[in-house]
Amino acid sequence: MIMGFELSIILAxxxxxxxxxxxxxxLLIPIRLIIKLIWNGVIGGIMLFLVNLVGSVLGIAIVINPITALVAGFLGVPGVVLLLVLQYIL
Structure with missing residues (x-):
């Protein structure tokens, strides 16, 4: 009886x-997604800053507003490239 009791505790x-x-x-899967979105946002923001800094010399600038910040934040570097291509096209 004692042996069965200990076994049930170990199994529990x-x-x-x-x-x-x-x-x-x-719970770890959503945390990875959140960390990836934060990382893309930081990289996208830095890229927007660098494009505006270097682009001011070359005559290229991306206006930073909520839409461009969201695109750069969600997509990261490809988002900034997309914004540059869209600005060139439009």
């Missing part, structure tokens, strides 16, 4: 640890 702890691992793994 093992089940709890497995459940905790699965819950942590499920």
């Amino acid at each position: 702890y093992a089940f709890g640890l497995i459940l905790l691992y699965i819950l942590g793994w499920i």
Whole structure:
């Protein structure tokens, strides 16, 4: 009887640890997405600043408004390139 009781406690702890691992793994996926969006936003903002800094000498500038900030923030470097291409086309 004593041996069965200890085994059930060990199985309960093992089940709890497995459940905790699965819950942590499920919660880790959105955190990776948030970190990626923050990273793209920082890189996009730096790129907008650099394009405006270097572009002022060359006559190229991207107006920083909420739309351009969102495009550069979500897409990062490709977003800044997209904004430059759109400005050239339009």
